[in-house]
Amino acid sequence: EAQVTQNPRYLITVxxxxxxxxxxxxxxxxxxxWYRQDPGLGLRQIYYSMNVEVTDKGDVPxxxxxxxxxxxxxxxxxxxxxxxxxSLYFCASSLKWTYEQYFGPGTRLTVT
Amino acid sequence: TQLLEQSPQFLSIQEGENLTVYCNSSSxxxxxxxxxxxxxxxxxxxxxxVTGGEVKKLKRLTFQFGDARKDSSLHITAAQPGDTGLYxxxxxGGYNTDKLIFGTGTRLQVFP
Numbered sequence: 335e336a337q338v339t340q341n342p343r344y345l346i347t348v349x350x351x352x353x354x355x356x357x358x359x360x361x362x363x364x365x366x367x368w369y370r371q372d373p374g375l376g377l378r379q380i381y382y383s384m385n386v387e388v389t390d391k392g393d394v395p396x397x398x399x400x401x402x403x404x405x406x407x408x409x410x411x412x413x414x415x416x417x418x419x420x421s422l423y424f425c426a427s428s429l430k431w432t433y434e435q436y437f438g439p440g441t442r443l444t445v446t
Numbered sequence: 447t448q449l450l451e452q453s454p455q456f457l458s459i460q461e462g463e464n465l466t467v468y469c470n471s472s473s474x475x476x477x478x479x480x481x482x483x484x485x486x487x488x489x490x491x492x493x494x495x496v497t498g499g500e501v502k503k504l505k506r507l508t509f510q511f512g513d514a515r516k517d518s519s520l521h522i523t524a525a526q527p528g529d530t531g532l533y534x535x536x537x538x539g540g541y542n543t544d545k546l547i548f549g550t551g552t553r554l555q556v557f558p
């Protein structure tokens with residue numbers, strides 16, 4: 335089954351404690367991205383990757399890091415999480431950037 | 447910065463009613479996608495429109511791309527409780543960008 339998986343689905347952590355949210359896709363897509371979704375603000379892109387070892391900033395990259403060492407995986411790293419990073423995070427992949435985005439199930443992060 | 451504004455932001459209706467959701471921008475897009483997101487899940491693509499004036503139908507849902515490719519609408523006929531969810535438009539291939547821009551979303555609640 336074609337899918338995008340994210341882990342964990344839910345995470346509660348404290349300010350400053352480094353965390354990683356994993357994302358994996360099995361569709362051999364070149365394009366992957368991370369979004370955060372906040373009430374009233376819609377989906378905002380954090381980082382994206384057009385291929386292995388090629389990543390770039392989206393609209394709200396501050397406080398986040400990503401890496402793309404393999405085509406299927408695109409982890410999101412929060413080196414020092416802060417409460418304003420409390421949000422619902424989605425990973426997505428697609429064949430090309432403006433083609434259909436396949437989204438993961440989301441990770442709800444709470445930073446206290 | 448390109449923006450996609452959706453209206454209304456919230457919509458609560460009774461089963462059987464008709465409704466229209468609008469997605470507007472001052473920018474031209476080469477394609478416009480509509481997604482539906484249900485609670486606890488990631489957005490799922492409903493349709494992509496690529497030609498100005500294009501109309502696509504998906505059962506009781508009718509999607510239209512504006513002639514100037516700056517706006518789009520989603521019309522639902524005889525809404526059902528299963529239509530409940532967050533509807534997102536996303537514009538691709540806009541001016542000076544090769545990425546997808548998501549709208550602010552319309553949250554629809556259909557009561558039986």
